[in-house]
Amino acid sequence: LLRIGHLLSCAMSYSNTSDLTNPSYFILLGIPGLEAAHVWISIPFCTIYAIAILGNFTILWIVKIEPSLHTPMYYFLCMLAVIDLVLSTSTVPKMLSIFWFNSREIDFSACFTQLYFIHSFAAMESGIFVALAFDRYVAICDPLRYSTVLTNPVVAKIGLAALLRGGLLVLPYSLLARRWPYCRANVIAHTFCEHLAVVKLACADIRISSHYALLVTFLVRGPDLSFITFTYIQILRAIFSLPTKDARLKTFSTCGSHLCVILAFYIPSLFSSFTHRFGHNVPLHFHIIIANVYLLVPPHAQSHHLWGEDQTDPRQAAPALYS
Structure with missing residues (x-):
């Protein structure tokens, strides 16, 4: 605690001179090493x-x-759709302007606004995936209580909790990153203002930023993945106990696409987060491509897969568990 307090006091003292040292804009390189292939x-x-x-x-x-x-x-899918629209729109237009028009400059304040939107909405998306997993769990494992458990007020509270958690957890390290003095280079080796890619440019001790960002990753991804894994284990157990193959396939079809979208989000997300900190042998261009995949593929996968699935309500098949 004393160490963290010391780092915080240093951050405050650095911030007093930041207005004199900060650049007016950053330069986004895009994908270093693949500039010729940007188009x-x-x-x-x-x-x-x-x-x-x-x-x-x-x-x-x-x-x-x-x-x-x-x-x-x-x-919940509508909440996810709105989050995906914000998440992809906060990064892709600027990325395409880099690729097409070599427009690499981003305003200093705009960079930190983008940083906050990217990381907070990614955390919100993780929370909505948890809500979807809970919805499928109740619908398949306890269908008779579905309408009494997931009422409209409960759905609204779950959605609000996911939004507040993501917004509030990310806010401190976004504000802290904004307060560091950036008196070295202003070139970001990325297609967007990713947290660690930005704070590495600060001429200050950024360990508290790095440690807190890692803590948020564990606080969000750890419980969320654990809950999703537990619920899908219970769901699969319930599905395989159904009496007929047709009932099993019909019920599984309502969850299979959800699971694909969840995997498309968490696998690149975790890979990007940990390789940025520990994967020093991973080529930079590969890391950046994976980071963009993690922001782009889940919105695409949701719109493509969730409406391609069988829309049969699993509660029509799941009551066989109780007959």
Whole structure:
């Protein structure tokens, strides 16, 4: 605690001179080492982004006009769609401007705003995945109580908790990063203002930023992944205990696409987080591509897979567990 207090006091003293030393803008390099391929790399990124935007707006529109979809699962999917729209839109337009027009400059304050949006909305997305896993768990493992457990007020409280957790946990290290003095280089070796890529440019002891960011990763990803793993183990046990193959396939189809989207989010996310800190032998361009995949693929996967699944309510099959 004394050590953290000392680092915080140093951060405060550094911030007093930051206005004199900070650059007016940062320069985003894009994907170092692959500059010649930027135009070609932009094609799949732009395509995935366009599909994600169209798909997520379609989800919101269909759920709005179709009363039969006014259920907890689709409310959570709408929350996820909004988060995905913000998350991808906060990074992709600037990234494409780098690839297409070599527009690499980003305003100093805008960089930290982008940093906050990226990391806070990623944490919010993780919380909504937990909510979706809980929804599927109740629908399949305890279907008779589904309508009494997941009422509209409960759904609203779960969504609000996920949003507040992500926004509040990320806020301290975003504000702290903003207060460091940046008197060295102003070149960020990334396509967006990723936290560690930015604070490494500070001419100060940034250990508290690094440690707190790692703590947030464990506080968010650890409990969320543990809960999702537990619920899907219970779901799979319930599915395999169904009496007929048709019932098992019908029930599993409602969860398979959810699981694919969850894996598409967590695997690149964890890989990106830990290789940035510990994977010093991982090529920088590979790390940056994975970081962009983790921001782009889940929105695309949600819009593509969740509406391609069998829309049969698993509660139609799951009651066989209790018959």
